[in-house]
Amino acid sequence: MGKVATREAYGLALAEFGDTYDFVVLDADLSKSTKTDTFKKKFPERFFNTGIAEANMMSTAAGLAACGKTVFASSFAMFAAGRAFEQIRNSICYPKLNVKIGATHAGISVGEDGATHQCLEDIALMRSLPNMTIINPADATEAVCAVEAALKIDGPVYLRFGRLAVPEMFERANYKFELGKGVELKDGKDVTIVATGLMVPEALEAQKILSEKGISARVINIHTIKPIDRDILVKAAKETGAIVTAEEHNVIGGLGSAVAEVLCEECPVPMRRVGTQDVFGQSGKPAPLLEMYGLTAANIAKQAEEVIKLKK
Amino acid sequence: MDNKRAIELEIIANRIRKDALTAVYSASAGHPGGSLSIADVLAVLYFEVMNVDPKNPKDPDRDRFVLSKGHAAPALYGVLAERGYFPVEDMPTFRKIGSYLQGHPDMKGVPGVDMSTGSLGQGVCAANGMALAAKIDKKDYRVYTILGDGELEEGQVWEAAMYAPHYKLDNLTAFVDFNGLQIDGDIKEVMSPLPIDKKFEAFGWNVMVVDAHDIIKLYEAICAAKTVKEKPTMIILKSIKGKGVSFMENNPAWHGSAPNEEQYNQAIAELDAQIKELEVQLNG
Ligand SMILES: Cc1ncc(C[n+]2csc(CCOP(=O)(O)OP(=O)(O)O)c2C)c(N)n1
Numbered sequence A: 001m002g003k004v005a006t007r008e009a010y011g012l013a014l015a016e017f018g019d020t021y022d023f024v025v026l027d028a029d030l031s032k033s034t035k036t037d038t039f040k041k042k043f044p045e046r047f048f049n050t051g052i053a054e055a056n057m058m059s060t061a062a063g064l065a066a067c068g069k070t071v072f073a074s075s076f077a078m079f080a081a082g083r084a085f086e087q088i089r090n091s092i093c094y095p096k097l098n099v100k101i102g103a104t105h106a107g108i109s110v111g112e113d114g115a116t117h118q119c120l121e122d123i124a125l126m127r128s129l130p131n132m133t134i135i136n137p138a139d140a141t142e143a144v145c146a147v148e149a150a151l152k153i154d155g156p157v158y159l160r161f162g163r164l165a166v167p168e169m170f171e172r173a174n175y176k177f178e179l180g181k182g183v184e185l186k187d188g189k190d191v192t193i194v195a196t197g198l199m200v201p202e203a204l205e206a207q208k209i210l211s212e213k214g215i216s217a218r219v220i221n222i223h224t225i226k227p228i229d230r231d232i233l234v235k236a237a238k239e240t241g242a243i244v245t246a247e248e249h250n251v252i253g254g255l256g257s258a259v260a261e262v263l264c265e266e267c268p269v270p271m272r273r274v275g276t277q278d279v280f281g282q283s284g285k286p287a288p289l290l291e292m293y294g295l296t297a298a299n300i301a302k303q304a305e306e307v308i309k310l311k312k
Numbered sequence B: 001m002d003n004k005r006a007i008e009l010e011i012i013a014n015r016i017r018k019d020a021l022t023a024v025y026s027a028s029a030g031h032p033g034g035s036l037s038i039a040d041v042l043a044v045l046y047f048e049v050m051n052v053d054p055k056n057p058k059d060p061d062r063d064r065f066v067l068s069k070g071h072a073a074p075a076l077y078g079v080l081a082e083r084g085y086f087p088v089e090d091m092p093t094f095r096k097i098g099s100y101l102q103g104h105p106d107m108k109g110v111p112g113v114d115m116s117t118g119s120l121g122q123g124v125c126a127a128n129g130m131a132l133a134a135k136i137d138k139k140d141y142r143v144y145t146i147l148g149d150g151e152l153e154e155g156q157v158w159e160a161a162m163y164a165p166h167y168k169l170d171n172l173t174a175f176v177d178f179n180g181l182q183i184d185g186d187i188k189e190v191m192s193p194l195p196i197d198k199k200f201e202a203f204g205w206n207v208m209v210v211d212a213h214d215i216i217k218l219y220e221a222i223c224a225a226k227t228v229k230e231k232p233t234m235i236i237l238k239s240i241k242g243k244g245v246s247f248m249e250n251n252p253a254w255h256g257s258a259p260n261e262e263q264y265n266q267a268i269a270e271l272d273a274q275i276k277e278l279e280v281q282l283n284g
C-alpha cells in the first residue's frame, strides 16, 4: 500500500463532500499546505481566505455558523488550536456552534520548521473544552471518514491532520467509521497498545515485535479522542491487565492522559505512555525526529515489555 | 555614508544571500524568498548601525534585533555568521537534527539571536517589550524589528502598533518588508493590509518609505529615525521578494521551497557575478 498524508485526504474530502453538503471553508494563508486549496479550486465562491489572522478566522467562523452556515476553518494545528484557543473556547465551543477546525501539520513530524511549528499540545487544549469533539485519523481513509462524521454532527469538531505521508491502512470501500468508537485491530491477552494517528501503524509493528517474543498484544486504534470510547478501554484493561498508549503529542494532556483518566476511575492497571515527554521538538527530517523522541514501534514494544512486569 | 562603504555593504548583503541559500539548499527546506528581500537592511543594521559586539552577544547595553517574520531565519543567520557570531561553515547544518541553527530563530541556542520567533505577529510585540525595558532602565540601546507585509494581517501586530506610540517608544525602529507577496499569493488578493503607511501614521508612528535595496537610502532612513522623539518609527521597505536571484524574484513559489542542485548553482553564480561586479566598482 502507498503512503498519503492525512492533510491531502482532508483537501480531497472537502472537495468531494462539497457536492453533497453545504458548507464554507476558511483558511489563514496556508491553503496550499492545509490542502484547502483543493476545495477552493472546485468551489471558489465558498472559500474565504482570512489572511494570516487565525484568531479573526475562528471568531468569523463562529459568526458564520451563528447565521446557519457549516464552517471548516483551517490552519496549522499550532496556530489553530494554539493561537486561537480562546476564540475557539468562547466563540465556538461555549455557544456550541457548527465549526469544524481542520488543523494540519500537527505533531513533531512537521519536521524542519522546528519547535515553533510542531504542535504537541493541541489535543490537550482541545480536550479540555466542553462541547468539543476531537478526531485524530490514522490514515487517508480515516481522514475522509472524519470529515464526513464531522459534517453529520452539529457542533464543534477538531480534526487533527499530519503533514507527513503515512501508510494507507484501511480501504475506504469497506471501512466502517463510527464516531466515538475505538477499533480493535488485533486481539491479544498480555497487554494492550492504544494508539492514535500516525502511531497506529507503529503499534501494529510493535505487536509483531512482541509476538516474536511470545507476547500477545492487543492493538486498539482510537481515532476519536473525545468523546473517548470508555468501554473498549475498560474491557482491554480487564482482559489484558496492562496498557501502553502511543501518540504524536506530549504525554501530558493527550491520548495517554485521556486513557489514564478513564482507567484510574474504572479499572486501574499499570500503564506506560509513549509520546513526547514534556519537551519541545526541534528541526530535522520527520523520520529521525520520530525516532529520536521515541515515537516508534521499537519503543512501544519496549514499554509494553516493561509494563507487563508491573502486572499483578 | 559614502559610495565606497555602500558598495562594501552591498557585497556583504550578497554574501548574506549566498549564506541563506546555502542553508536552505542544504536543508532542502526553508524560506528563500523572504530571506533574500531583507539581506540589504540586515547588512546595514549589523555592519553599520547597531551597537553590537559578536564577542559579547549578551551585553545588556547592546542594541536589540527581533526578526518578527521569523521564517527569514536563513538571512538572519547569514548576517550573524558574516558578522562573526558563529562560523559561516555552520550554515549547511540549518534545520538538521541537533543543529543550533533551528528552522526558526531560537534565542537559547543561536548566539546573537535576541528573540525566539516563527509564529507571526509576536516578534513586534516582544520588540515593544524590549524598548519599554530600555525606558524603564533608562538605557539608551535601540530596538529594531522586521515584519512581513503578510504578517501585518495578524491582529496582534495592530495591538503592538497602538502600544508603541502610547508608551512613546522612540527607541524602536520597525520595518515592514513590503514585498507584496505572502504564501497564498499577492497580499492585495489574499487579505490586503494596504495602505500600510497611512495606517501606521494614524496609529501615531513616524513613517518612512524607502527602497529596500538602496543601501544609502536605507542608512539615511535609519539614522533619521534615531533623531525622532516620542514616536516609534516604521520604515516601509519597498522590496523584491527573492531579490538577487533572477528566477526567484517576485515569484511566490519561492516563499517556502528549496532550490534543487541546478537551481542552487545558478543562484550562487548570479550572486557571485554581482559580487564580482561590485568589487570591480570598489577597486576601479
Ligand atoms: C501565526 C502564524 N501563522 C501562520 C504562519 C505560517 N506562515 C509562515 S510565513 C507566512 C507568510 C508570511 O508572509 P509575509 O509576512 O509577507 O512574509 P515574506 O513575504 O516576507 O516572506 C505564513 C502564513 C506562521 N509562521 N505564523
Ligand SMILES: [Mg+2]
Pocket (backbone or CB within 6 Å): B148, B149, B150, B177, B178, B179, B180, B181, B182
Ligand atoms: Mg511578504
